[in-house]
Amino acid sequence: MHIVILGLSITSSWGNGHATTFRGLVRELAAQGHRVTFLERDVPWYAAHRDLPQPPYCRTELYADLADLRARFAGEVASADATIVGSYVPEGVAVGEWVQETARGIVGFYDIDTPVTLAKLAEGDHEYLHPSLIAGYDVYLSFTGGPTLERLEREFGSPCARALHCAFDPDLYHPEAVEAAWDLGYLGTYSDDRQPRVDSLLVQPARRWPEGRFVVGGPMYPDTIAWPGNVERRDHVPPDAHRRFYNQQRFTLNVTRDDMIRAGWSPSVRLFEAAACGVPIISDAWEGIDSLFRPGDEILLAERPDEVLAILQGMDDAQRRAIGLRARERVMAEHTAAHRAAQLVALLEALATARRPSAVAEGA
Known part of the structure; x- marks a missing residue:
């Protein structure tokens, strides 16, 4: 055609x-x-x-x-x-x-x-x-x-x-052996209605855990945001750097815009890309997410800063890797x-x- x-x-x-x-x-x-x-x-x-x-x-x-x-x-x-x-x-x-x-x-x-x-x-x-x-x-x-x-x-x-x-493209997004630079990272363009969840699920955990390492990548964030000292900012992460960016995170964060939470069944491309890299995802919850990933088995859901910290500080590496690899198997079978x-x-x-x-x- x-x-x-x-x-x-x-x-x-x-x-x-x-x-x-x-x-x-x-x-x-x-x-x-x-x-x-x-x-x-x-x-x-x-x-x-x-x-x-x-x-x-x-x-x-x-x-x-x-x-x-x-x-x-x-x-x-x-x-x-x-x-x-x-x-x-x-x-x-x-x-x-x-x-x-x-x-x-x-x-x-x-x-x-x-x-x-x-x-x-x-x-x-x-x-x-x-x-x-x-x-x-x-x-x-x-x-x-x-x-x-x-x-x-x-x-x-x-x-x-x-x-x-x-x-996602399996040739571009896959696991690679690189040293973890951050405990939790987020990749996304700034959005007014997404930012409260970025604050709750990344910025507040960073403030409560000064020893932790965090990163936020993406453009258009206002200069007025007071990022904690342990949150690194990357203004633009080009597509050819996404894989390495994800693979350098122990966990990656997925947050969703208000309209998409209300509608449900609205996965972000970043969700599939991160999963393809085998990086375990911490996500906000919305209706239909369980049709894409099994919560607790292929993805981790969190609504409060303490839930994020419990995952970051309490999950051992074997369990963390297993969740990431199960998510990868799921997207390789259904979402390329x-x-x-x-x-x-x-x-x-x-x-x-x-x-x-x-x-x-x-x-x-």
Whole structure:
């Protein structure tokens, strides 16, 4: 198949978790024999931080604005077997309207931010998606599974809402023998609604355990945050440094945005990447996490600073390693980028097949 993707960014991972998801998915689509064209709006903040300006597994084109997109790529979109618009694409409503008018193949919306999107729609915020567009997409590919999929179909008229979780690349994320530099680490861009849990599950334990070693990696943290002296800060950890970053942690922390906790069934790509490295994960709790990992056996759940400290100070290395390796076995069996690409292709092929009888009938 020829698949066109209009996404937030594949060329830059700066403050942008979408790049990791798109890179893995597109690479595996190419490995499975499909041709992908990725169209990305050229914006200055990504232009200044392009860590993969020309992905080797797809044709990547930058466009200046909507007029440029329409003028240069209408033929590409019209002839593609499938065209997928991603969440947070600049002027995504206008882009979506144009794609639905132009494409003759399957059209889909890939929402890597589903709970955030639904919260925006409830507030009348149509930054990149309008409710009227949802029924016009043949498939709504959702970062979030569970009851949210039924809601998208029932309340918004999606003809087909399916989970397409984030994933990881086994070639990039795996255990390696490096000396532990930190007892607990966290990797993530700053978010107002996530920060209270970072404070509760990492900063407060660091204050209570001065001998412990902690690290927080990611951009956009305000200068006003008073980090304890035993918390190291890394402003940007590029994707090619993620594996080493995780492997240098005895435990790694996963915290979740409020909208995603409310929706449940919303795993972060960092969750799968850390698990793939065999690093035991301490996570906040949300509905559906037990469908991804067995709590206490493959992942450790904590809601308070004392629970985190009990794990950091009380768990022996053999038990710690065993939990990490069981999590790795789970994600290797279910959550690689190759799994996601295969899921997507099977879904697009099923939708195309379902469409053909009506097309034949109309032609007759």
